[in-house]
Amino acid sequence: MAMRHHDLTDPAAAQTAGPVTGEALAAYLRDQATEFLRALRLHRETGGWGNGAEGSADAARALRRSARRITGSLHTYRPLLDADWSEEIRPELAWLSGTLAMEHAYEARLERLLTALQRLSGATPVPAQPEPLPGATAPAHTTLTTGARTTGTTRAPRTTATAPATPTAPTTTATATAATTTAPAPPGTRAHPTAPPDRGNLTVGAAKAGALLERQLTLARTRAHSTALQALGSSRFHAVADKVALLASEVPLTAGAATTDLRPLAAAAEERLTDAVAALPLVTAGHPYNAEALVHGLSPDPAPHPQDAPWHQVRLLLRLHRYAREVLHAGPEPVEVRLLQAGQALDRHRDASEAAAAAAQAARTPRIAPATAYALGVLHADQRHEVEAARYAFQHSWQKDRKERAGTG
Template sequence: MTGTSTGTDTGTGDAGEVLTAYLQDQATEFLRSLRLHRESTTDAQGAEESLEAACALRRAARRIGGTLHTFHPLLDPDWASSLRSELAWLSGTLAQEHAYATRLYRLLDALHRLSGPSQLPPPAPPVGTAQAATATPAAGATATAVGRRSARRLGRPLLERSRELGEGWAQPPVPGVVEVGNTPRGLAVGAAKAAALLERQLTLARTRAHSTALQAFGSSRFHAVADNVAVLASEVPLNGTERHDLAPLVEQAKTALAEAVTTLPLHQAGHPYNAGALVHGLASDTAPDAQDAPWLKVRSLLRLYRYAQEVTGPHAEPRIADASHALNVHREAASAAAAAAHAARTPRIAPATAYALGVLHADQRHEVEAARFAFQQAWLREEARTR
């Protein structure tokens, strides 16, 4: 990005130009992605192009919004606040369909892994998104690429790693459940029905998110956002009464991030398989949300700091990318665990189905714990090297 490569000087002389160049680059990327989104064809290749364009549009919207948040003292306050909130609405709306598709793939992949290949076939990419893209390419997305990205993020299953270390977690005894090979019969019986239930619920949610995205693309609110971004591509309203200095604002973002990290239980997270995430996940309904909230806040602040680093220069801290990846996996696993718990509360489901969903929920909470461990290792890496 041009703004990233030119933003090596954070002094007062060129700071305004650096910020302007970065915002204009992101606005241009937003408009280019929007054009590709609208011009995508209705065939399979066009659906793939539509997905890539939608992802690029969301990335640009997040970066513009994050930059407006961090450097708002240097910008017109009313304009920056208004555009930032509208970009947050747009990015959140467009992200929902992708999130549901990724969540479904993650859960089906985990069920396949836990129940054994002979009991449940590997998950196919969710069907329906590409067809929806054929009808309305502006908001369509193909789930194949989503599934591939999700599979790459999963890495080696946590349960298998636990067994290799000799620290595998034992399932609670369930009446009438016996082992068939390495797989409990209750899990083998309930996995298929659990997969069908999850696919039905999450596909419905994804369809609704798709409809919401369609309505957003056709709304006057979206057109107003696109018009404001088009203006931003040619002119950035800097606040002439403020001193243009980027470094203090970047330092503020770094300080806010560091303070948020201090609230995390990094000492406990530094011990793998400590069962902290699982214990809270088995408590009351609100406990996992309350426990995950500080980690989600750190993820948001880490993203803001990473975008601020992009503005001021191409050299980021080495640990930032690894820490960001760990917290992204943390959020996905936590959302997947919540979806499994929600499905388990479905009235009148068979005991074997509920058991499979319980095992799936525990597996995803273990993935949450593994992500916290990965974040702790990445974040404290530099301190360990200096000891």
């Protein structure tokens, strides 16, 4: 049975005297609207995105941040707001936030994939290993990537397949991954191969794989940049900015909002989060490796990974829960380590799953060389390992907190 919202409620907030009414919601929305307008003014003063100014990028991030918080608050506390106004502005703010986020997402994805390629192909120096004792075999080095502690030693996967002389059909990530991963490492660990031939085969295609990813993701980033510029100059955006400007001075609350307590609505957001977490396969995430995920990862189906969607939904609900707590605290809430660690793990999960999808998409490019497909397959498998590592880290922090609460309850 899922743990209810009283397990997530901040004890300090629970002891606050008196209810938190709609006036607190109105003050929070006015503050976020003011931040939105301040970021918009900074964006215009720096000349917009076209000149590539750092201040303009900061302004875009501030626009996204305030737009997300307004949207999340309108969603959680919608019974206290004018329904027509809320349903009109909420999707527009979500559109703006999503549009502005795409360029940064493609840039971060490319950097993540190129860094992983360099590491996997041996371009990134590997820390020196301790000298083994006489007659002993040196184990493969294991590095934690999520902060979750694991036990045991993981050896590097052995490459058992060789690429054909000439490609006869578009190569998918499924075939490349199947050829490279025969003994996957547990999530949260990354085995560094010690045999030169293993990396030698990968290095052949890593450069071309990196060039292919750079072409595809740079093109996608350029298009996202153009889309964002068009959006910021469109009548649709100006209409959104006008609505936010009105919000900064007047919040359309319902008649009874001034005396309605916000806590039940915030508690409902917490409960949705805990129910969604309870539906996750946390038992599977707590194992060293998810074999079912490997089967899905080897599938040639270009559809999104079937196991990722529930985790993305939990990430969204966790964000809504955080914004609801900010309203109750009348601003930035006290840092709760558990929520911070859970959010970071889910962010890594999202980034790794999208990076794996990008590697899979690149591997489906027609007429690429077998060595390129091989490198992309190894990269795809590496990112899916990162997905499992993030799930393990989330499970570890979440279940640990539940046990601690049960022990002190």
